[in-house]
Amino acid sequence: MRKALLWMLAVTSTCFSLSSHKHLHEKALTDKDGDRIIKIIAMISPELISPKTTNKSMTEIADMLLASTLNTPVIEKVLKTLKCASEYNVPHNNILTIIDYSLPSSEKRLWVFDLFEKKLLFHTYVSHGIKSGTLLSTSFSNKFNSKSSSIGVYKTEDTYYGRDGLSLKLDGLDAGFNDNASNRSVVMHGGWYVNENFIKKYGRAGRSWGCPALPLDLTSAIINTIKGESLFVIYYPSDKWFLKSKFLNCDNFSPTRYASVMDTEIKSEEQEHREPVLFANINSKNLGTEPILVMSADDYERIFHTKPPLGRMLRRQINHAEYIALSSTELENLVISNNKEALNTVYFVIPVVKMERGYYKTEMHIVDLGKIKEVRLNVDPSQNLASVKSYTVDFEAKPSIRLRTTNEFIRWLGL
Structure with missing residues (x-):
């Protein structure tokens, strides 16, 4: 039964992506969705969250995620990431941050959870890179000076005070997708152009040069909560990421097999016109x-x-x-x-x-x-x-x- 469920997860959530342009957030969760998520969680060793975690508390985590307005495909990828991080012995604490870049920047698309307490801590807005799109983020890059966001799995590091005030260093763990984040100075910081009043007034958040920027009034609280070796998953429905990321394929990951997927850039045909x-x-x-x-x-x-x-x-x-x-x-x-x-x-x-x-x-x-x-x-x-x-x-x-x-x-x- 376990093998069958693993096969189901690989087929339903690894091989196929869903279009972000259809606004998946409008789809209501069904009982079938909830059952599927709970089955997936049951496959994950409770010890990966905490030695004190029981099967009962894992179900509580499932309930927490399902109640958070996260889309089912996002939850599936996050749970698979937790499982693979455990198998790869990636050390991390009890805080989990998720960004869903299939949603427009006019909506709250960042979540922070406490996996010990099974509690949602924050749910707010977040920017994307200026070369990733306007309202919707549709292009992603790992290249220097691309001014684009990078998807994939990260781990948070230390804080510092830079040109944008309190900032958080991010370590990209997903080879080819975000492992150049540190060299690109992709960090988390605050931005006045992500405040709710700005978004309500102008219809969307402003854009960074690739950093996930937060509303100024929440920057300090969020950064101080997630700093220091917490997992950070930036989701986008990309077949390239679903196929190549080792954090989504630990059950069947083969470096030789996935080496053929060399191009990890996610590009859109959208070209923003620049007026003189x-x-x-x-x-x-x-x-x-x-x-x-x-x-x-x-x-x-x-x-x-x-x-x-x-x-x-x-x-x-x-x-x-x-x-x-x-x-x-x-x-x-x-x-x-x-x-x-x-x-x-x-x-x-x-x-x-x-x-x-x-x-x-x-x-x-x-x-x-x-x-x-x-x-x-x-x-x-x-x-x-x-x-x-x-x-x-x-x-x-x-x-x-x-x-x-x-x-x-x-x-x-x-x-």
């Missing part, structure tokens, strides 16, 4: 240090009657407010409509790098250039507006400056 933004062409050859044209997110929504685009939001707030970099099309609309009131809400900002706790930290500062008198479109009279390549901004009291457009990647722009 405007910067002041003053005297620097470094685009990243030139003043950029912005408007507060609140003014943007009021003037353009649309939600602010997070892809052009500054990665740092200014006086606790969000700002949007203006596109060339938006500026042209303001100029053509002669909207003086709107032009008075436009600012120039620059990045200022400071040293804090031994790390370089970027802040955004408003540059005082005075009140804008006029914006002129530099266009050939014989051509139409499509030929506009630059703009001249005249100020009431300061010298004029020329604006140019770029759609290049700017490190402090885009959430």
Whole structure:
């Protein structure tokens, strides 16, 4: 019977993935789902959780997981991970953290459990990498500078204070999927763009450069709970991960067999369009240090009657407010409509790098250039507006400056 159940688990939860685009969280758990999970838990030695754990308490763990709103496929993979971690003698404590990246960032998709107490400790929001998708995370990478999230099994390490405040180091245990996390500086930290108010206002969480960022008000509590050798499973329904991860295949794992699955990158056809933004062409050859044209997110929504685009939001707030970099099309609309009131809400900002706790930290500062008198479109009279390549901004009291457009990647722009 045990072999039959193991075979069932391998077939139903290892070989086939489920599409994240169908929002699996909307599917209600059935009695059949619960029975299947309990049978899977029964296959796991109780001692892997604690020497004091009994079969009865394992059933309580099953009840805890089933009651947590976790999807059945996620629970199956997590239980298999616990079993395989035990077989591979991976030391870990009683805390278990789970992220379900098949869910959109507008939903709570991080859970923290105490396996001794059979208790849910936290359930909250978490970000994904800026190259992993927008609302949904659909691309994952283990490569340096990919700015993508990495799925798989991790173990938490020590804390430190970095540019994002209290942070937690993560040790990726899944070869090919996340074992480069430490070299990529993928850590857990807080982010103002993951706070619930931000998500409710803009429709989704902001994005990190690959780190699982938490709401600021929960960062300290969660990090101090899960630090120090706890298991951390980041789930996504990927056939590559289901097939290649040793933590999902300890019953039939063969290095020779799985060596053929060399490509562990999970890529999506989704390509985010980057609109040209405007910067002041003053005297620097470094685009990243030139003043950029912005408007507060609140003014943007009021003037353009649309939600602010997070892809052009500054990665740092200014006086606790969000700002949007203006596109060339938006500026042209303001100029053509002669909207003086709107032009008075436009600012120039620059990045200022400071040293804090031994790390370089970027802040955004408003540059005082005075009140804008006029914006002129530099266009050939014989051509139409499509030929506009630059703009001249005249100020009431300061010298004029020329604006140019770029759609290049700017490190402090885009959430």
